[in-house]
Amino acid sequence: MTYFEDLNIIDVNAFIGNWAFRRLRHNDAAGVLGMMDDFGIERACVASADAILYRDCQAGNEKLYEETRLAPGRFWLYATLNPAYPGWERDLARCADLGFSALRLYPYYHGYALNGPEAGALIDAAAAAGWPVSVPGRVVDMRQRHWMDTTENLSVEETVEAAEAHPGATFVLTESIVSAPPDDPLWARMRALDFYVEISRMSSVLRKETQALVESLGPERILFGTGFPFKAPSPAFLKVQVLDADETVKSQIAGLNARKVFGNGGRKHGDG
Amino acid sequence: MLWFWRGNLNLENAMVIDCHMHVRGREDGSLSEEWCENTIEAGELLGIDLFYVSDLELTGDLRYESFHAANGRVLEAINRWPDWFRGWCFVNPGDPRALDEVTQRVRDEGFAGVKLYNQYLIDEPVQEPLIERCIEWGIPILMHAGRACDEETLQRPGRMSDASHFVAAAKRYPEAILIEAHIGGGGDWEWALKCLPDAPSVYLDTAGSVIDEWMVDRCVEALGVDRLLFATDMTMEGGVGKVLDANLTEEERGRVLGGNFQAILDRRKV
Structure with missing residues (x-):
């Protein structure tokens, strides 16, 4: 079903x-398309979902x-790159050459600290390449691990700290719940950065975390995401639909915010 | 806001019923009206017609005074917003006055059934008088459940039933209307689906913050569409969206969204 005829999503x-x-299911390119x-x-x-658990992430990137x-x-x-594994510099260059648009990090799977020196070097390299740095708060719910x-x-907090340590980088936080009172310093810290938040784990009703994001972080910092094919897509659309x-x-x-964040990448890979 | 998705459903004579939702109290013990109003707003925006609510779960060795007060808040919500709320009667089955509370709330005040949390497992002997009363009256039991796999949840106090406990209870009491709560409540839902085919009288509600793609379809494949009940347990867009995305006919989707639960309510004898 198409939820929005008039939005470029x-x-x-x-x-x-x-x-x-x-x-x-539906987890190949044809399925996602x-x-x-x-x-x-x-x-x-x-x-690449494969790259999360491959020892050599690059094999997943190549397949993607x-x-x-x-x-x-x-x-x-x-x-998807692992700064604790050898050769990430070559892999980053290779992915840039192939037209990849952004860096994806999984410190909790790959065994390094997001705020450590290994990740720092990779984040700096991504920023130098003009790539946003995407960090999911999780891949699946721990309760069903x-x-x-x-x-x-x-x-x-860890992600904001990493962004503060690399003010030249653009950070995209996915799969997280950002919730704080309006006067919490967290909001000002995020606003001072090039920091974006994806909404698939937050609600626009009842607890209204998405509403709080709009008011305290700013609508220009919020990104649409489904989590597909891990997660059902309709909930993300409903969050936008019912948002006040x-x-x-x-x-x-x-989509407009995402185009600004990611639209500078993909130079060789189908940037239409 | 138009509930555009309802236009695709054959729901002219049916309601969308959230069979597992909550009201909550303030620190002073009074009902949170703001929470109720936000719930109703969510219903209006998402196309949910009616909420079956209990007070937010209370863990530990609860006494009568606590669950009686919690059910009082539910009654207050029903009386204030009768078009939106119906009640579950929450009790600690280990309390000697649990059956008295069920009698008051269900028989006298019209609550739909009994809500259990984690004071005891569903198949422990302490539940037997309660289950037998529910069978006698033809009313359902909705119970918090899940197969938690993380240390944080496992370390929490209380005893959380999983599907195997429901299977055991259902084998002893096949006439009981047992609803295992929130298949998306965070535990290993595939584990539950491997167990529940052995207990054809057990229902599942679809609630919970886990909105895994394919989950609702897998529930239908394992249990059949008639044993699945729409619910949110406070995951509003996710609760609606994962049922909308399931590969069901619109007639089947209508049963999940309300028809199946209405059929349970129609079995009431008290």
């Missing part, structure tokens, strides 16, 4: 590939590139 939180701990067409998504920022190259203009690609899955998540905001704000969240 960009999904900044999508995946292609397999997940070791649960079977996914099918979802995008069904829901009226113009473009998706996709990461091969899968998506036949759909020019529909994808922006996250390069497979017995061999990680026991760690990433807090909002005008169409200008909804347009920003639905």
